[in-house]
Amino acid sequence: MRRFGAQLSGLILLLNLLIACGTASETTQTTTSTNATSEQTANPNGVLRIGTGINLPVGLDVAQGSTGYNMVTYGAGETLMRFTADNQLKPWLAESVSALDATTWQIKLRQGVRFHDGSELKASDVVTSFNSSWQNLSAAKNFIPADSKTTVIDDYTLNLSTSQAEGSIPYSLANWNFVIHKPALNGVSVLTGMYQPISLEKDQELVLERFANYWDGQAGLQKIIVKKIPDANARSLALQSGDLDLLTNVAPDLASGLPADIELQSVAGTRMHYVMLDSANPPFDDRLVRQALTLAIDRQALLQATLDGQGAVATNLYPASVGIELVEAQIFDPAQAATLLDQAGWVVGSDGMRSKNGQPLAFTLHSYPGRAELTLMAIAIQAQLKDLGITVEVKEVTDIGEIVEKGNFNASMYSIGTSPDPQYTVGTTLIKGAAYNYTGYSNPAIESAFAELRAEQDHAKRIAIAKRIQTEVKNDPVNVYLASPPLITAYRKGSLSGYVPNPNDVYLITKELKLNQ
Incomplete structure (x- = not known):
């Protein structure tokens, strides 16, 4: 028996300057700062106010949508x-x-x-x-x-x-x-968690209170109030003024501008930022065009332009931080990208832009403000692809779910949390019918390998199968993998105790987290 125990306008010029300067040297492992020890006493009746730009749940039923994710994040679900x-x-x-x-x-x-x-x-x-x-x-x-x-x-x-x-x-x-x-x-x-949800105001506020009969002992806070504040600068100002106690998913460029009395915690995250392509419709129904896009983007330049050089470039579907052996697939090779587009019949005209049968090679790239760096990445990608003769319109929408779930897009910025389980990302994004496979992409080789991966219990053999899947992703891509951002949280120095950042962003709240008096 085996056991397993932004704002867009003010930043475009800066982005273009950074892109034009080329890439910096290989960077990117973020480090975790030491949690400051406070001599203050923890407040047993503390009310923690969290500011986030990420969507709050649409309801409190974990059998609907992604509510379960939110309930785990805020200490209500287990x-x-x-x-x-x-x-x-x-x-x-x-x-x-x-x-x-x-x-x-x-x-x-x-x-x-x-x-x-x-x-x-x-x-x-x-x-x-x-x-x-x-x-x-x-x-x-x-x-x-x-x-x-x-x-x-x-x-x-x-x-x-x-x-x-x-x-x-x-x-x-x-x-x-x-x-x-x-x-x-x-x-x-x-639910069973240390905190119990008591109210939800759609798109604005979630309130939870300590559950007195929690199985693992009393949680450190009396109440948690999660406020959705879409504007990152507004969240930052609210933290500095004392209207918030904790910020999640802080963008590196914003973090670098915070005053000295703000404590930052940064870990290499397991999240993946990527571009989803509509492989069912032109121009991305052509595998050569999809392959070209994976090679046309300078990911290190993206990090410099949008994440203050932090994070890690992604060359396949797994972030390096999850510990799965990687097959390098989506590298920066603009010459090969141009060759693939030539082979696909997209010819460069006198204006430097590509067309085929009188139709320009152009698409709309959707993004959303919940993760501010995604739209900045989209703008940087727009500039990079223009050099290759591709016209990109960047369109930011408030609710990206409404766009992608209806399949109403050419391409879209997206971000998912991943897992040390090699099956997870494949099963959520590449398999027909998967939660984040919004265009019906289906690759028989990946489907077959995924079935093997599901059946295998031996870890080494599972990793070998995952490498085969990565090779097939290189040959027949539907997503352009970009980067794993650092996971940065911010709070006033000395205000919290017991906070331990977790690279899996679903685990934000722990029993030990306390607000100091």
């Missing part, structure tokens, strides 16, 4: 497994997860875990929670098949049996699509 700050997979609500054979996993639960309604977590609740996820969250099926069987052994033990071998079950149990919950009553899921 999964059976989780990733620690050093990217280790550990039990959370589970006590252990063990492989009985190739298709059967046994899950033993922690005893004494209470839901927010006061009832104790039992194996039957996990069965109900899984069924809710499978029925309502399409992405859940990409991690644990919906035809899996759950069998209650006793109050704290259940078996999970799959129709075929599934090697990544322990990893999948850490996925936010499987937040343990009781189905929502009046639109609110009953």
Whole structure:
């Protein structure tokens, strides 16, 4: 038995100057500053005010949309497994997860875990929670098949049996699509976390309060108020004035301008910024054009122009920070990019721009303000591709989900959190029907390799399969991978204690986090 325990206008000139200057030397590992030790006493009744530019949940039902992600982020939701700050997979609500054979996993639960309604977590609740996820969250099926069987052994033990071998079950149990919950009553899921959501004002504010009967002891804050403030400068000013206590996802250029009394915490993140291409429609229905785009972008210049040189360039679908062996695929090679476009019939005219059969090589690149650097990257990409004869219109929209979910785009900036599990990014972005595969892209070689990856339990063999998939991504790209940004948070020096940054941005709030008096 094996066990697994912006603003656009004011920055365009600067961007163009930085791009024209070329790339700087290889940079990019960010470091974690030491959490300042405060002599102040933690306030047991502290109210932590968080400012974010990222969308708040549309509701409080974790079986809808990405609400589960938000609930884990802010300390309300928990999964059976989780990733620690050093990217280790550990039990959370589970006590252990063990492989009985190739298709059967046994899950033993922690005893004494209470839901927010006061009832104790039992194996039957996990069965109900899984069924809710499978029925309502399409992405859940990409991690644990919906035809899996759950069998209650006793109050704290259940078996999970799959129709075929599934090697990544322990990893999948850490996925936010499987937040343990009781189905929502009046639109609110009953969860187990250290904080309990009590109100949500759409697109404005989420409020949570300490859950008194939390299984792992009293959480350090009385209340958490999460405010969505789309403008990054407004968030920064609110922190400096004392109207906010903590900023998340701080852009490096903004971080560098903060005063000395602001503490910054920066870690190499596991997030991936990339461009999604509509492979179903011109011009990106041509594989040669997609390949050309992957080679036409100077990613190091993007880092210099938009992330203050911080972060890491991406050459394939996995960030270097997750520890998966990489196959270098999407490198900067403008000469080869031009050759591929020539082969595809896109000819350079007297004006330096490319056309084919009288049609210009042009597309709209959508972006969104939630992650400010994405639009800045889009502007930089626009300038780089113009040198290759491609016309790009950058269009920023407030709700990128509305655009991509309807498939109403040529290309779009996007960003997802990734995982040390090699299956995760493939399963969410490249497989037909995956949560972030918005254009219906399907590659038989990737689909076949993904099936192998799902079945394999041996780590070394899983990495080998992941390398094969990366090679196929090089040959038939649908996404242009750009960079992994640093994960930067900011707060006033001495104001917090117990804060440990996690490269997986889903884990923001911990029990130990306290607000000092």
